[in-house]
Amino acid sequence: MTQACSPGAIISVSRPSLPTADKLMPWLQRMDAAQIYANNGPLCRLFADGLAQLYGAPDGVVRPVVSGTAGLTVALLAQGVVPGGLCMLPSWTFVATGHAARGAGLIPWLVDVDEDSGMLTPHMAEAFLLEAPGPVAAVMPVAPFGAPFPYEAWEAFHQRTGIPVVIDAAAAFDTVRPCSVPAVVSLHATKLFGVGEGGFVTCTQPELMRKIECAGNFGFYGSRIATVPACNGKMSELHAAVGLAGLAEWQARRQTLATLCGSLATALSGVPHVHLQPGWGRDWISATCVVRLSVCTATVEDVLAEAGVETRRWWGDGLHAQPAFAQCPHTALTVGERLAGSTLGLPCHLDLTPMDIERVATALRHGVQAGK
Ligand SMILES: Cc1ncc(COP(=O)(O)O)c(C=O)c1O
Numbered sequence: 001m002t003q004a005c006s007p008g009a010i011i012s013v014s015r016p017s018l019p020t021a022d023k024l025m026p027w028l029q030r031m032d033a034a035q036i037y038a039n040n041g042p043l044c045r046l047f048a049d050g051l052a053q054l055y056g057a058p059d060g061v062v063r064p065v066v067s068g069t070a071g072l073t074v075a076l077l078a079q080g081v082v083p084g085g086l087c088m089l090p091s092w093t094f095v096a097t098g099h100a101a102r103g104a105g106l107i108p109w110l111v112d113v114d115e116d117s118g119m120l121t122p123h124m125a126e127a128f129l130l131e132a133p134g135p136v137a138a139v140m141p142v143a144p145f146g147a148p149f150p151y152e153a154w155e156a157f158h159q160r161t162g163i164p165v166v167i168d169a170a171a172a173f174d175t176v177r178p179c180s181v182p183a184v185v186s187l188h189a190t191k192l193f194g195v196g197e198g199g200f201v202t203c204t205q206p207e208l209m210r211k212i213e214c215a216g217n218f219g220f221y222g223s224r225i226a227t228v229p230a231c232n233g234k235m236s237e238l239h240a241a242v243g244l245a246g247l248a249e250w251q252a253r254r255q256t257l258a259t260l261c262g263s264l265a266t267a268l269s270g271v272p273h274v275h276l277q278p279g280w281g282r283d284w285i286s287a288t289c290v291v292r293l294s295v296c297t298a299t300v301e302d303v304l305a306e307a308g309v310e311t312r313r314w315w316g317d318g319l320h321a322q323p324a325f326a327q328c329p330h331t332a333l334t335v336g337e338r339l340a341g342s343t344l345g346l347p348c349h350l351d352l353t354p355m356d357i358e359r360v361a362t363a364l365r366h367g368v369q370a371g372k
Helices: 021-034 042-054 068-077 095-103 122-129 151-161 206-215 237-248 250-269 297-306 334-342 354-371
Strands: 062-065 086-090 107-111 136-139 183-186 199-202 274-276 289-293 343-346
Touching: 021 042, 021 237, 042 062, 042 199, 042 237, 062 068, 062 206, 062 237, 068 095, 068 183, 068 199, 068 206, 086 095, 086 122, 095 107, 107 122, 122 151, 237 250, 250 274, 250 289, 250 354, 289 334, 297 343, 297 354, 334 343
Parallel strands: 086 107, 086 136
Antiparallel strands: 062 199, 183 199, 274 289, 289 343
């Protein structure tokens, strides 16, 4: 339900909304009747099939997991990565990418990204391999804030190098494309399609999907013998119920979200020195409105805060600036640092009214003026 914000009220940067309790009830009643609550139960399997259908893929290409972070770890473990090896990943990402690599026994090796796309590209990854400070066990590129991603190019990278690849597509519910390399989407409440805490792994290789199932279920496959290093990454039936209720209303919800993102994009595209992600709000959507600024970001933040407009630096200053990753080996991170200093998350949620959007655009205009 849309709540109008009064003119002086704080405009939140994010306001998650999930299917309401009445929409969950039929699914919860099915769960009650089956008395199955976990272990890839009937709701989880239905949810997986529904997601596969949404992406126009056959059954079996989607595996729901307990979180996006767990899904990344599971997808690494499933590829038999050698513990103690390096996991090449961009420093310009959310901390979860690095934690997931550690969860699979790997050392995050933080590398720089491409200036235009904000991504680690396959071309860059191949060049970095020549300067690796140790054996590279895996590469984990990231689709920044859900942007369209070159899935085929990473399939080709994997074929060329033989190095396991896992794509962190956490925010890419709208743009992910199942391919032969595993990609992981987060279904956290703040994402486009939320179940609370959750996620899914998608991959079109049946043998690898079998290993993903095994790596996310204690290493069990058809018996109670732990065959390989693994974890418990399974989604519960409760979360699958939320997912099924979400799928039932997805088409209508996507339409509403697309209208909102389109209105935001239109309002902000006229503000000088503010650059939206290419195609955002027109060709694709996400739950965050992330812009790059070519003026002083801190000043813009201050002016927006003064005007009651909340903002967030979703990825902080990048992984290398976080204490947990400060000791990790890294390349020069010039571009990532520049992006960290110029990227800002603006309000984006269904409670925004046309008046709120106008307030955000006006405050941004003032902020840019002050930050020049
Ligand atoms: C880039 C990135 N990777 C991974 C994750 C982890 O997802 P989750 O919160 O579902 O564990 C996030 C979550 O926001 C993310 O932004």
